[in-house]
Amino acid sequence: MKKATMLALGTTAAMLALSACGASGGKDAAPGGASDSGSNGGSAPSIKLTLEDRLLETSTEGAVIAHRKMIDEFKKEHPNVEISEESLQDATYKTKIKTLAAGNDMPDVFELLGSDAQMFVDNKLIMPLDDIMNQDSEWKKGFIPSTLKDFTVNGVLAGAPMQMLSTSLIFYNKDIFDKVGITEFPKTWKEFTDAIDTLKAKGYTPISLGNKDKWVAESSILSELGDRFTGTDWFNSIKNNQGAKFTDKPFVDALTALQSLSKMGAFNSDLNSIDNSQQRTAFYNGKAAMFFEGDWAISSLSSEAPQEIKDATHLAILPSVEGGAGKANVVSGGAAWAFAINANLKGDKLQAAIDLVKKLTGVEEANAAAENNAVAATIPTDYDKSKVVPLFNEYLEMFKNLEQSPIYDGQLSPAVIETMNNGLQDLLIQRITPEQLAKDIQSTYEGS
């Protein structure tokens, strides 16, 4: 019996080892063919890099596909570097990277969320990239300037931005709008609420919302709605501790406006128990007229939705609000995520890590992203426009006339975001007043 167990264990271990080799070997060899790996595989890799990311091989998101391609190319170009990579789901990744940070055991290269940047820099876990980037002006010039600003904390550049997101776009079904007699997407808040009433009266769910994971209401609605009321100056004052408060009237007004949407029945009633991919299901079925999500949903929608829904879907942003301090052509967005390098790296290893980050954020990546309907943090120069879906072209066209406002969970501290996200679930089912929620967020803000 014992022997059998030992044997089983031994076999399992051997199989694991074999499969690990097989996987990495296969990946290396696949793009260039077997002979390729033979020609440059003469010496064993001398540099080992650990990479921690959210770039799942199964993902249909354009940005991920582009980054995966870059990693494969990097491996081919650098046979002396061995990358041991771990890719995780978004939520799991956020937990894992914080746990690693708590243990002061960061991977060599990893994805950095904007709101964690301050904390990681304070704890000296991140290699500042300013000097490195200044040495390669070509690389630095490629970035959309605002993305670099997103990752500058305490005057230090914490990471190389990996994308340019808009987090709160309205995807709407024009067929449904036409059918109920709304010919143009609402331009003012009054028209918007009227449209919701009309849609509701005709039996449609006006806005499909899946806020189970708690970020959708905040990142994809409130970040933009808040800015319409408060203006971006207020947010900057909050971020830099210059006196603005969450209890200020404009922010409370934004919360009130959001709650009034749920009061008038703009959302489905199970909004707190379904998630963002389920919110799209109602839209794909033609039962819902709108949903709020960022530009990452464009590529997902283009691969998942039935053809007639794809054809009818168009993009819009929130209408202007009366008396609000914010501009009407502003969409919440930014880089949100960047690639960062471990502060402890030195010598060849550091150089390899820098090369990898350059590869992942350079202009090649931007071109690959564009072909897959995603916007990188770097401006694409040359890509095959025929590969792009019409909705993405519509987005790019719209994007030219838009300005960016900060994404709350890309920039505020984790404690504030946690309180805000939990509170928004309560706010949307009328369990807490806007004033009370504003007070809660403010007290977390002061405490952290």
Next chain:
Amino acid sequence: MGKKLPNPRWTTIYGFMLPGILVYLFIVIVPLALSIHFSFYKWSGGLSKDFIGFHNYSQLLQDAKFWFSFRNNMIITLLSIIGQLGIAFVLAVILQAKWVKLRELHRTVLFLPVVLPAVVVGFIWNLIYSQNYGILNSLLKGLHLADWIRPWLDDPKIVIYSVTIPIIWQWIGLYLIIFMASIQSIPGEIYEGAEIDGATGFKKVIYITLPMMYDTLRVAIMLCIAGNMKIFDNIFVMTGGGPGNSSTVMAQYAYNTSFGKFQLGYGSAISIGMIVLSLGLILLSRRLMGGRSLES
């Protein structure tokens, strides 16, 4: 029977125990000690920590959210003791009866949920509760009970009961097996004697089965309390603790505080609070159930 028992030297005894002790030390004792250590700091991960003494604990005592999550744990535990142990006991008695056919099959089917991962259970019940596509709501519609349809996981007043039902469902099988084993160890002669005295089925259960398995029941209650005080995964999958905090339990509150708000010191204090409260409840249950040792 008269064979002499081996009498090994203490070095041999401890030598064999060493691997177990080491594993236990590194996965239980060391993290626990570290947690206690961290709970005296204001710490957001990384290198810088501020020692703040008992401040985290005094904050914990006044933390309404913590006590609310403790209340949720208590509700789940009480319902589980009634639901899991009660149903398991009734089923164990029924499966013991002579007229039951396919005993093995029933037992296996009832035990199946126990071996499912909690995350899977969470997803299954998510589908059952789903508003538009859920089997529960279509069942209610089919039975002409459409007024009973509720937003099962969206209404803060009932959500804690909605998430408890899957927990009860999952663990009935475990207690069923424990109880069946216990009932089978009751000597048949006692029942035969009682039958001669004219005891009927129900009386046999009350006067023989229950008292004879009293100790098993105590252990089961302890297991039930310990299990439900640390409950986390199914609720996390089903509601994520929402809406708001309505279905947040202590373990999730500790998790949210540590890895959501990144207050690792305070998160550790919450975990220690959890341990203290769980131990307190287990001791209390032992006191209430009588202080006899398990062997007697």
